[in-house]
Amino acid sequence: MTDYGRALGFGVFPTPEAASLDEVLALARVADEEHLDYVGIQDHPYQRRFLDTWMLMATVLARTERVRVFPDVANLPLRPPAVLAKSAASLDVLSGGRFELGLGAGAFWDAVAAMGGQRRSPGQAVDALAEAVEVIRLMWSDQRSVRFDGSYYTLAGVQPGPPPVHPIGIWLGVGGRRTLALVGRKADGWVPSSGWATPDRLPGMHARIDEAAVSAGRDPAEIARVYNVWGRIDGAGGFLQGGAAQWIDELTSLAVEHGMDTFVFGPSEDPVAQLVRFAAEVAPAVREQVARHRGTSPDP
Numbered sequence: 001m002t003d004y005g006r007a008l009g010f011g012v013f014p015t016p017e018a019a020s021l022d023e024v025l026a027l028a029r030v031a032d033e034e035h036l037d038y039v040g041i042q043d044h045p046y047q048r049r050f051l052d053t054w055m056l057m058a059t060v061l062a063r064t065e066r067v068r069v070f071p072d073v074a075n076l077p078l079r080p081p082a083v084l085a086k087s088a089a090s091l092d093v094l095s096g097g098r099f100e101l102g103l104g105a106g107a108f109w110d111a112v113a114a115m116g117g118q119r120r121s122p123g124q125a126v127d128a129l130a131e132a133v134e135v136i137r138l139m140w141s142d143q144r145s146v147r148f149d150g151s152y153y154t155l156a157g158v159q160p161g162p163p164p165v166h167p168i169g170i171w172l173g174v175g176g177r178r179t180l181a182l183v184g185r186k187a188d189g190w191v192p193s194s195g196w197a198t199p200d201r202l203p204g205m206h207a208r209i210d211e212a213a214v215s216a217g218r219d220p221a222e223i224a225r226v227y228n229v230w231g232r233i234d235g236a237g238g239f240l241q242g243g244a245a246q247w248i249d250e251l252t253s254l255a256v257e258h259g260m261d262t263f264v265f266g267p268s269e270d271p272v273a274q275l276v277r278f279a280a281e282v283a284p285a286v287r288e289q290v291a292r293h294r295g296t297s298p299d300p
Contacts, residue, residue: 002203004223008299010278011264013230014039016056025059034279036067038068038070038226039057039060040071046112054087057071070101072228073172074102075106076129081132081135082136084132084136085135088101089139101169102173129172129174134148143160171191180208181208183209184211185216188222191227194227195230202254203258226261229265230266231265232269232270233274248289
């Protein structure tokens with residue numbers, strides 16, 4: 001059993017299809033008005049049906065007041081980290097501190113290469129991701145100029161700025177042994193998805209993160225654990241496919257037994273109505289149940 005005692009968060013994972021823009025903005029509006037915490041938007045620039053993630057995130061931030069937004073997760077092979085850092089800081093400034101940075105090592109290499117990105121082996125992708133985290137932090141620093149000489153990325157006396165208005169979290173969407181260790185050593189959070197990081201796999205993955213964190217002198221509880229979850233409230237049965245009571249019990253178990261603290265919901269159908277129910281029926285009840293388990297007051 002693993003419970004890091006972190007405050008809970010809830011959000012939505014809209015599919016950024018250009019043909020469904022009204023629905024995407026409606027989901028963001030529900031998240032904002034119903035006091036959810038996050039809108040996470042996937043980043044697949046080579047997907048012809050998708051809007052550009054960064055333009056969409058800027059639009060969502062401009063049309064909301066309190067919800068936070070993050071790429072879930074940014075496609076590093078097609079986003080140079082120094083420019084990505086500038087974009088992230090700019091969105092944080094423009095939104096008054098409502099931006100976090102989800103970052104991935106890359107996948108779908110044929111599509112990446114077709115768009116002009118560099119094809120990388122699994123080992124190269126891990127090494128490039130580690131370098132990117134360092135580059136991004138340098139670009140958010142208060143130094144007058146920064147330098148970095150890596151195998152994949154370099155900085156040659158560039159002047160950082162503007163600084164973010166709050167400490168942006170770098171959350172890595174990764175699942176391999178080396179990348180999980182990177183989360184533990186250097187990242188602020190971990191963003192797995194329930195489709196591949198199934199509940200039975202979570203203990204071993206947490207253990208890898210925690211071991212690396214402790215070795216680096218970090219408290220594992222400082223690392224956010226953000227879970228992308230798909231399903232349907234009142235679905236046909238199975239994990240996150242039952243009534244609201246089943247969702248409440250399963251998300252509570254994920255928090256107090258499986259170490260996750262934030263749940264970003266990707267409705268499998270009827271997204272707006274499903275998100276309204278998630279916000280009204282599921283999220284508040286999970287907060288209450290987790291607080292009862294912990295012997296604390298529910299998160300606001």
